Amino acid sequence: MERKIKYTEEELVSLLKNKDAIAYNVLYDNYSASLYGIISRIIPAEEIAQDILQDVFVKIWKAIEHYDKSKGRLFTWMLNIARNSAIDYSRSKQFKLENKIQDIDNSVYEVNKQKSSSFNTDLIGVKEEVIKLKDDYRILIDLIYFKGFTQEEAAKELNIPLGTVKTRVRAAIIELRKTLK
Amino acid sequence: MTVEEYISSGIIERYIVGELSEKERIDVEAMAMQYPEVKAEIELTEATLMNFASKTPPVRLKQKIAGRLDINTAKVIPLNEKKSSSLMWLVAASLLLLVGSSIYNVILTTKLSETEDQLAVINSQNQKFVSDFDAQSKSYGEMAQQMAILMNPNNNKVMLKGMDIAPTALAIVYWNKQNKDVYINVNALPSAADGMQYQLWAIVDGKPVDIGMLDMNPDLPPLHKMKSINGAQAFAVTLEKKGGSPTPNMNAMYLMGNV
Numbered sequence: 001m002e003r004k005i006k007y008t009e010e011e012l013v014s015l016l017k018n019k020d021a022i023a024y025n026v027l028y029d030n031y032s033a034s035l036y037g038i039i040s041r042i043i044p045a046e047e048i049a050q051d052i053l054q055d056v057f058v059k060i061w062k063a064i065e066h067y068d069k070s071k072g073r074l075f076t077w078m079l080n081i082a083r084n085s086a087i088d089y090s091r092s093k094q095f096k097l098e099n100k101i102q103d104i105d106n107s108v109y110e111v112n113k114q115k116s117s118s119f120n121t122d123l124i125g126v127k128e129e130v131i132k133l134k135d136d137y138r139i140l141i142d143l144i145y146f147k148g149f150t151q152e153e154a155a156k157e158l159n160i161p162l163g164t165v166k167t168r169v170r171a172a173i174i175e176l177r178k179t180l181k
Numbered sequence: 182m183t184v185e186e187y188i189s190s191g192i193i194e195r196y197i198v199g200e201l202s203e204k205e206r207i208d209v210e211a212m213a214m215q216y217p218e219v220k221a222e223i224e225l226t227e228a229t230l231m232n233f234a235s236k237t238p239p240v241r242l243k244q245k246i247a248g249r250l251d252i253n254t255a256k257v258i259p260l261n262e263k264k265s266s267s268l269m270w271l272v273a274a275s276l277l278l279l280v281g282s283s284i285y286n287v288i289l290t291t292k293l294s295e296t297e298d299q300l301a302v303i304n305s306q307n308q309k310f311v312s313d314f315d316a317q318s319k320s321y322g323e324m325a326q327q328m329a330i331l332m333n334p335n336n337n338k339v340m341l342k343g344m345d346i347a348p349t350a351l352a353i354v355y356w357n358k359q360n361k362d363v364y365i366n367v368n369a370l371p372s373a374a375d376g377m378q379y380q381l382w383a384i385v386d387g388k389p390v391d392i393g394m395l396d397m398n399p400d401l402p403p404l405h406k407m408k409s410i411n412g413a414q415a416f417a418v419t420l421e422k423k424g425g426s427p428t429p430n431m432n433a434m435y436l437m438g439n440v
Binding site: 018019020021023024028031032033034036037038040041050053054057058061062070071072073075076077079080141144145146148150151165166167169170173176177179 | 190
């Protein structure tokens, strides 16, 4: 993930709205890895994930002029487009027919020791340190970040108190921060 | 709730993943505006999540995706860029000019006010010089007149010396026998009591003749012109009531001198 130039949110948005080659370079260089990471986490099959990534960029490119920063962060907006595209695909008949890939639920949050190999750096490019994230934390982050669960839904899903979810998400973020340079 | 508690409440993570209600989101943004630490936390959390599980797609994908996008073409880009950048430069230059001119304006106004102050000082100095000059001229004219009196060979110098009541008193009378003019220069006389004034007498044929009151104003030139007299043998000064007396008070004779 290369982020050569650091733009503020406002600079980035106005830059992207120009829709020129510079805008595309900035958009792709800043977000492709994060978005591809999200998509791959939901749809591990590389070719499909790449097709979805393409579609996601097309959607972003078309919709960028309507992006309203009062509706949330630019990344949040892109994250939702990527996540929804991947989740939509995972629910499609085509996906179920192909059945080549693990069930979305498994890939997203039923993480356990046996399956941890499917989340290693070879498959999805996750850094070594991220792999070391405690399972408790990772399951939660997967649910909330990749599957788009609210914290409340995650609490219900995992049958743990909401307060615990909040504490763990926070702890996970702090843990993950250590992986930032 | 403190800012610290707010940050660790988990709301920022929920904000980044987009699970907040509109009301909550507006609240977070307001907090971020108000507290730099909240803003920093948002950016850090976002960077953390972006970094988490990020996976670099194959390099060829960048070009492939670009092919599917309606990217403003290369020909248009430089033109647009040029336009927008030249406009930007124009705006920037105008702003700079505005700021510069405002600053210059302030400087000029300050300088103007300083200059006005200086001018006022110079004007008042000038006025003082003019009035000083006038005074000096006048004084010079008076001195020249007085000099002329002193240098006139027709003027007889008569020393009036202090009598017993004022031994140190002294005055000089200049009397022109031809045109009868009388001038007196008082060198030393005790100051007159209130309501009293010195009077100059000419003794003509043994009789005192009033030839004027002495004006002791120190601002006046030293030589005072008195009434003209003819055939004086002596001059004397007595202290009289203010305005003078028809006959001298012989007990208050201060000065006396023979021609």
